[in-house]
Amino acid sequence: MAKVLILSGAGISAESGISTFRDSDGLWENHKIEDVCTVGCLDVNEEATKNFYDARRADIKDKKPNYAHKLIVQIKQKYPNDIYVFTQNIDDMFEKAGIKKNEIIHLHGYLLEIRCRKCEKLYEIGYQKQDDFLDDCISCGGKLRPHIVFFGENAPMYEVLNYELNTCDLIVVIGTSSNVLDVTYFAQLVDKSILNNLEPSDAIDDTYFTKVIYAPATQAIAEITEYIEYFIENN
Secondary structure, eight states, X not given: OOOEEEEEOHHHHHXXXXXXXXXXXXXXXXXXXXXXXXXTHHHHOHHHHHHHHHHHHHHHTTOXXXXXXXXXXXXXXXXXXXXXXXXXXXXXXXXXXXXXXXXXXXXXXXXXXXXXXXXXXXXXXXXXOHHXXXXXXXXXXXXXXXXXXXXXXXXXXXXXXXXXXXXXXXXXXXXXXXXXXXXXXHHTTSSEEEEEESSOOTTOOGGGOSEXXXXXXXXXXXXXXXXXXXXXXXX
């Protein structure tokens, strides 16, 4: 059977009411990137950085996965060995929709985890504030930090993404501006490709995609999953 890679970005979670970083009224409007999400920010703005991600956890606690999250989880579980799900999002909408931890890769980290800055031990924090959860690492005594990839830091899951891209047959891109990952390049690596965004992005050349749908993810997802299923069953 064919191998399908699904890559989602902020656009898919925007319909669940989760603020995006790059919209005109997004999170960065009230925060400087260098203060809370750039390598070294924990050294100079530790409290502000922890407070920022504490607020992000509180924000997603009562948010619900939308129809797009749910259909992606359904088709992943129908074809568990043929579909690979990657997300640039750090929220837990896919998890709330029923995806298992080993069925998804968060490329930029995960809000519901913190990790030790020294030994890298991971802790499940849920929606708690970091300082209310734990002061220091119980394994080595090191300081803890949000399990988020800051700008300028290495993103280890990119290696997994690159490997899967080079061995897949169809890539489905949903809700990303491509300002971080070059999805135009990704589309050139595969036989077939789908792009679903709310509107065109200056960072994406959509002529490289086999199928382009400019619409909210919740409106496009039924057509997308039908295409995926047909593709898998006929290749």
